[in-house]
Every structure is written in structure tokens, then in C-alpha cells.
Amino acid sequence: MRKRFGRGLLAFCLVLILAVGAFAADGSVTLLTLNDIHSHIYPYTISQTVNGEKVKVEVGGLARASTVIHKEKGQDPGNVFALEMGDINEGPLFFFFKGLAEIRALNLAGIDVGTLGNHEFDLGPSVLEDVMRYARFPFTVANLHTKLSIFQNLYHPYVIKEAANGLRVGFFGLIAPELASVTSGSRDFTVGQDLVAEAKRMVSLLQKEDCDVIVAMTHTGIYADRAIAASVKGIHIITGGHTHTLLETPEIVTGPDGWKTMITQAGSMGRYIGVANVSVKNGALDTDNSKWEARELVASIPLDRRISILVNPFQQKLDEQLSEPIGMMNQDADATKAAVRQREAGIGNFIADALRWNGQTQIGLMNGGSIRGDKVYPAGEVSYKTLYELLPYGNTLIRFTLTGEQIRDILEISGSALIKEGEEYDGNLRTPSGGFLQVSGLKVTYDLSRKPAIINNDGERISVGERVVDVQVENSDGTWSPLESASIYTITTNDWVGLGGDKYYVFKMAAPTAYDTHLGDVESLAQYIRHMGGVTFQEEGRIVIENK
Numbered sequence: 001m002r003k004r005f006g007r008g009l010l011a012f013c014l015v016l017i018l019a020v021g022a023f024a025a026d027g028s029v030t031l032l033t034l035n036d037i038h039s040h041i042y043p044y045t046i047s048q049t050v051n052g053e054k055v056k057v058e059v060g061g062l063a064r065a066s067t068v069i070h071k072e073k074g075q076d077p078g079n080v081f082a083l084e085m086g087d088i089n090e091g092p093l094f095f096f097f098k099g100l101a102e103i104r105a106l107n108l109a110g111i112d113v114g115t116l117g118n119h120e121f122d123l124g125p126s127v128l129e130d131v132m133r134y135a136r137f138p139f140t141v142a143n144l145h146t147k148l149s150i151f152q153n154l155y156h157p158y159v160i161k162e163a164a165n166g167l168r169v170g171f172f173g174l175i176a177p178e179l180a181s182v183t184s185g186s187r188d189f190t191v192g193q194d195l196v197a198e199a200k201r202m203v204s205l206l207q208k209e210d211c212d213v214i215v216a217m218t219h220t221g222i223y224a225d226r227a228i229a230a231s232v233k234g235i236h237i238i239t240g241g242h243t244h245t246l247l248e249t250p251e252i253v254t255g256p257d258g259w260k261t262m263i264t265q266a267g268s269m270g271r272y273i274g275v276a277n278v279s280v281k282n283g284a285l286d287t288d289n290s291k292w293e294a295r296e297l298v299a300s301i302p303l304d305r306r307i308s309i310l311v312n313p314f315q316q317k318l319d320e321q322l323s324e325p326i327g328m329m330n331q332d333a334d335a336t337k338a339a340v341r342q343r344e345a346g347i348g349n350f351i352a353d354a355l356r357w358n359g360q361t362q363i364g365l366m367n368g369g370s371i372r373g374d375k376v377y378p379a380g381e382v383s384y385k386t387l388y389e390l391l392p393y394g395n396t397l398i399r400f401t402l403t404g405e406q407i408r409d410i411l412e413i414s415g416s417a418l419i420k421e422g423e424e425y426d427g428n429l430r431t432p433s434g435g436f437l438q439v440s441g442l443k444v445t446y447d448l449s450r451k452p453a454i455i456n457n458d459g460e461r462i463s464v465g466e467r468v469v470d471v472q473v474e475n476s477d478g479t480w481s482p483l484e485s486a487s488i489y490t491i492t493t494n495d496w497v498g499l500g501g502d503k504y505y506v507f508k509m510a511a512p513t514a515y516d517t518h519l520g521d522v523e524s525l526a527q528y529i530r531h532m533g534g535v536t537f538q539e540e541g542r543i544v545i546e547n548k
Contacts, residue, residue: 358397409464
């Protein structure tokens with residue numbers, strides 16, 4: 001009888017343990033997400049249409065994000081985690097203060113886990129190291145590798161957090177495979193290119209760690225997020241950045257064996273904070289009870305005074321250093337991504353003209369990804385502060401002498417950045433959107449119904465594009481002539497593109513013959529503004545895009 005009773009008790013205990021384990025796997029956590037802040041840590045104004053009229057309203061700022069984070073954590077202590085998905089830094093604030101203002105504000109706001117974006121690398125590894133050491137939260141990037149010993153233990157393949165309700169939450173980060181193509185400060189790092197394989201590896205490790213909720217924190221872009229979700233079983237939520245996508249409702253993607261993954265992304269520039277309620281049942285995502293909201297940080301949300309007191313002195317000092325006026329801009333300048341990365345933009349024309357004028361060449365080429373702000377700059381006084389925000393990377397001007405055939409290949413690379421609606425798009429085999437070129441001294445026509453150039457992430461051409469159907473070059477007398485393949489032309493561009501960034505392998509091959517002017521792009525633009533007596537521009541049909 002004793003043996004039977006002992007066996008029965010053992011069986012009962014095993015059932016109880018399994019039942020408790022099953023119960024513990026059910027529940028929910030809340031994730032508060034920030035992505036692609038790009039040093040927009042202060043409130044700023046935008047134009048909105050209200051009752052048919054345009055009005056200016058204040059949005060954003062880490063002081064408002066902090067208010068939301070602390071309120072949500074207070075309402076459900078221990079079950080709310082605040083995440084940062086990279087591209088914390090960019091622009092004059094980063095350039096002058098090396099990320100100190102941004103990371104201190106994020107610490108105070110209560111970030112629990114972060115991952116890295118490409119812009120964290122812009123000022124090189126020593127600045128990145130300082131920023132990461134100053135953080136009070138861990139970083140996770142599973143597919144980033146370096147031999148630099150200073151980064152040992154500064155980031156991890158994954159991070160595990162214990163929620164108060166008993167759920168074990170596993171976080172792993174992924175960075176864009178094209179990192180080397182989009183920032184020169186990453187030369188000491190390599191990136192795992194197969195995101196699906198990296199994600200599967202992390203899921204396996206986190207499942208062995210008995211994680212109940214698995215969160216992928218990505219800085220790879222919405223297209224890659226969708227591909228990962230469709231191919232990997234075990235991820236409950238992918239919350240990402242890089243493409244600045246604003247998802248007002250969550251995307252639920254069905255993957256292998258019917259596994260469902262929720263995808264979220266909360267815009268950019270600190271305007272929104274994502275609020276994801278992730279519910280799990282029997283180990284899987286409970287789609288009926290999981291929710292997502294991209295909550296706009298509007299003026300009615302109070303500012304966290306601690307954050308304001310911390311960061312306002314940085315702004316005041318920056319304003320003092322950069323407030324020197326240079327000239328007047330006679331109209332608004334659209335520097336949004338939709339403008340400078342997808343079509344001819346007036347401000348892109350002006351900047352490309354400045355490169356051409358300073359370099360004293362026939363052609364000027366400016367990649368849209370180096371024109372920043374992602375906003376409309378209002379007409380009025382232009383200062384150095386404006387220019388550092390517009391051109392934040394400290395690039396220099398480089399002159400080249402190239403054949404017409406090489407220039408056509410360069411324009412094919414630029415045309416590969418354009419995405420035709422409905423086409424199959426693999427960002428790993430095209431130039432990034434920021435590689436689209438604004439031009440001076442050229443008129444180019446692209447046909448998007450034709451095959452784009454295919455280039456891998458090592459900057460190696462796989463196949464030649466066929467999208468460039470016409471190119472005209474401006475003559476010294478203002479007339480135009482067709483680009484001749486065997487003719488020789490002079491070009492000025494920035495050193496990012498000129499050294500092969502954004503997959504411009506033609507420039508990289510010609511780099512040994514290039515001439516670096518050592519003139520910074522901001523000062524180049526300032527000199528041109530003074531020469532022109534201000535900023536005036538228009539769209540002139542320099543870029544024509546057919547069959548969009």
C-alpha cells in the first residue's frame with residue numbers, strides 16, 4: 001500500500017508541476033517601444049489640418065515618452081518593459097555632445113532593453129563604446145560581431161527578464177545586414193546576413209531558457225520583419241525600426257505550422273510611443289487578447305520635469321553654438337524621406353548644385369540618405385543649426401573623373417532604390433532607399449517597369465540594371481547633350497558615396513584616383529548660400545520617373 005500511495009503521490013506532484021508550468025506560460029506583458037528617435041529628444045511642432053485649416057501643434061519628446069512609460073509601469077508593476085529599437089542618435093545634438101544627452105534621457109525614462117541601429121555607429125567605435133557604457137540598460141544584438149575587445153559584454157545575443165506575473169520574457173536584437181553600406185563608422189564590425197537563420201538560432205536558445213514570451217527587437221526594416229515572421233516559428237512579437245513605418249494596427253503574420261507573430265513599429269522622430277499588450281496562451285500568441293497602439297505623444301501628455309531639466313541645458317548650449325545666421329530661404333524645403341529618397345526634390349537640387357559649384361565639376365551627386373531631418377524646413381532664416389540638422393554626418397567633398405558608362409552604372413544603382421508598387425523587393429540586393437541620388441548638371445529618366453540593378457551587401461554587382469532610359473548632361477553654355485559612354489566627365493559627391501557607401505561600387509573602384517577636397521559638406525553648403533545670396537530652388541525636371 002505504501003508503494004502504491006508513494007507512486008500515486010509522485011504522479012499527482014508531476015501533474016501539479018505540469019499544471020503550474022502550463023498556467024505560468026499563460027498571461028500577458030506590456031511592451032512600450034521607441035524606435036528611430038534620431039536625437040529628436042525635445043518636443044517639436046508639426047502642421048496638421050483641423051477643420052480645413054492648417055495649424056501648428058506640439059508633439060514628441062522624451063519627457064512625454066517618460067511620462068507614459070512611468071504611468072504604464074505604475075499601473076502594472078513588473079509586467080511592463082520599455083524598449084528602444086535603435087537609431088537613437090543623429091544630427092547636431094549627437095555631433096556635438098556624442099550621444100550623452102540622448103542616453104542620459106533614456107536612462108531616466110526607464111528603458112529596460114535596447115538594440116542598436118545603424119546611426120549609433122556614425123561617429124565611430126569609441127563614441128559608440130562611451131554611449132553604451134553610459135547606458136543603465138542592456139543592449140542585445142544577435143547578428144553583430146567584432147574583434148574589438150572594448151565591446152566585450154557591452155551587448156548580448158539575448159536578454160531575459162522575469163515578469164512579476166511569472167512569465168519569462170526573452171528579448172533578442174537584430175541589426176540591418178546592410179550596416180556596412182549605410183555607415184562608415186561600422187568598419188570594425190561584421191553582420192550576420194541571414195536574418196531568418198539568426199532568428200531561428202535565438203528562438204532555439206530562448207526556448208531552452210524556458211522563455212514564455214519571445215520578443216524580436218529589430219532594426220532591419222518592415223520588409224525583413226515580415227520575412228522573418230513568415231519563416232520562423234516561436235517569435236511572439238517583432239517590434240522594429242529602420243524603415244520609420246507607422247503601424248496604426250498590428251500586422252499578424254502566419255508562419256510555419258500556423259504560428260502567428262505580431263509585427264509592430266511606431267513611426268520615427270520620437271513622435272509616437274508603441275504600446276503592445278502581448279498575451280500568450282498555451283505557449284502561443286493569443287491574438288484575440290493581444291493589442292497594439294502607436295500612441296502619439298501629444299501636448300496634453302505632461303512633460304516629465306526630470307527629463308526636461310536634464311536635457312534642456314544641452315539644447316541651450318547647442319543653440320548658442322549654432323545660431324549664427326547664414327542667409328534666408330525663400331520657400332519651404334521638403335526634406336522628408338518621401339521627397340529626397342524617391343523623386344527630384346528642390347532642396348536636393350540645391351545641395352547637389354552646391355557640391356558641383358564647390359568642386360568646380362560638370363556634375364554634382366548627393367545621396368538622399370545624407371539629407372536628414374525627414375521634415376519640411378520652413379522658409380526663413382537659415383543658420384548653421386539648420387545645416388547641421390540637414391547634413392549631420394560631417395562628410396567631405398570628393399572629386400572624380402569618370403566615363404559616361406561609369407556614370408550610367410552609378411545612376412542604375414540609384415534607380416534600384418526605387419520600389420515599384422507590386423514588385424518583389426529584396427533590400428539586401430538593391431541600394432538602400434537612402435542611396436537614391438539627387439543630381440546637378442544631369443537630367444535622368446528612369447523606367448520602373450524595367451529590371452533594377454542587383455547588388456549584394458558586399459557591394460558586388462550581380463546584374464546590370466536597365467532602368468536608366470535617358471541621360472542628358474548640361475554643357476557650359478546651358479544647353480544639354482546626351483551622355484556619351486566613352487566621354488570623360490567630372491563629378492563631385494560626398495566621401496560617403498565616393499568611398500563606396502550605399503553600394504556604389506563604381507566609386508569604390510575609382511576611389512584611388514579620387515581627389516578629397518577636405519571641405520566639409522556643411523561649410524560647402526554655407527559657402528554656396530552666401531554666394532547665391534540665400535537659398536532659392538525649384539524642381540526642374542532633372543529626374544523623371546516613368547511607370548511607377
